[in-house]
Amino acid sequence: MRKKFFIVLLFSVLLWGCSTENESIINDGAEGVKENRKPTGASANDLLSDNVYKKMIVELAYVEGFEPTEEAKNNFKNFIKERTFKPNGVELYTKSIPTIGKEVYTINDIVTIENEHRTYYNTQNTITVWALFINGKSSKDSDSSFVLGTAYYNTSFVIFEETIRELSNGTFEPERSLLESSVIHHEFGHILGLTNLGTPLQTDHEDADHPKHCNEESCLMYWAAETSHGIGNVFSSNKIPTLDSQCIADLQANGGK
Template sequence: MLIFESDVIPVLMKQLLAILMISVFFFSCKKENTDPYALPDSYSNQTLGKSANDLLSASKFTALNIQIQYMPGYALDTQVITKIFTFLNSICNKPGGIMINQVEIPGSGDSITPIKAALLEKTYRTAYTSGSTISVYVLITDGYDTSVTTLGFAFRNTSVCLMGKNIFDHSGKPGGITRVALETSVIEHEICHLLGLVDLGSPIQTAHRDVAHGFHCTNNNCLMHFAIELHQGLGAFSTVPVLDSNCLHDLRANGGK
């Protein structure tokens, strides 16, 4: 079953998920596996936040592999790749190294829903968790989320989706945030949800969860403030925000550096 960050699922999608869940229930007696979204790797089919400790600590996995798949026109600039590496290397205990690679996949050219993202991941993802290496998947699409304002979302335990076109359309304007800074901010924010923030796999050490906005931080200067993943909130920042001390404390308490 897919569990997404609750605040970014449109109402229609919740209803569709409910219908699908009911359908699976009715047909489960006929087939051994009716989940059309299931990935071939059972480890990567867990719910959001379940791999927080596995990603942060070296106890089960000593290396981290990030597979980025982008639709035509939305490849990440090498500056973004370097920034993501530096960011993760400062947080995750991975003595075996952090690998990041990106490859192009065909465009879909339309709106992206969490369910579509899950199906695209199932179709194209090739890197899975194996041996001592844990893998994270980043999908960059050429469409908008159906809610229009969403720039990205995290789903499953190792999966992230970015709305490439939406990010492109809301960056690089005179006086505003650059495309490199916005892409970096959204990817780092969504990966931090996989790392368990806020209180979604990495238990909070002090009260700082913005309950009104799901699993986010109350500090509006923090990378985990809810506005980072919505272009409506872009007026609040022009450079890549960093994690505040409360969020860093949570990650360290759950095995991070």
């Protein structure tokens, strides 16, 4: 039997080195929202610190019928509070969007949905994040690999909720809220600039064989969390993986906690 791989895809890494494709995404959208149309990791310091933005709003949108669990939403908000300085608070607004008649989504499809439905953008004192939970599958899926999440802008990521549901809450599968939280935190970690993706390394802990991931096996940002073997190890303790001390030191040096 072929081993199936659960992939948390960092789309921005795939785009880097292909400037034409990157620019075609970044330049999409109206002039007034360009601060939310930068490469993944570009706003790491703004998200982590209170130098410019004192408050964060997360706009969590989901296709009807694919809302994440309350546990995952609460875990995400707590994760943000644990790692960022936002003295005026972190607010999470949840909304549903109409069912979309697609079974497979490209990243440009995801961008189109954001352009149509996102309502919160950066203001003078508030930075905003868009998180989309969607039906259907990623166009990057194959017979042996599945994309669970993608960070594609400096303040945007998508979670393939339908795929997560197919891979959780069954025998020998992780609890759904744990899998959701792991993928959400991993993608948000990339938006915070981990690993070496806008938040500079304080020690040499980027995995040379798996760029933009931590080389510490127990870390949330370790690459093996993206494979069936790695996920089995992560969830054997029935806990959400956490950042290791090296990733935390990186965030702290870039304005975070």
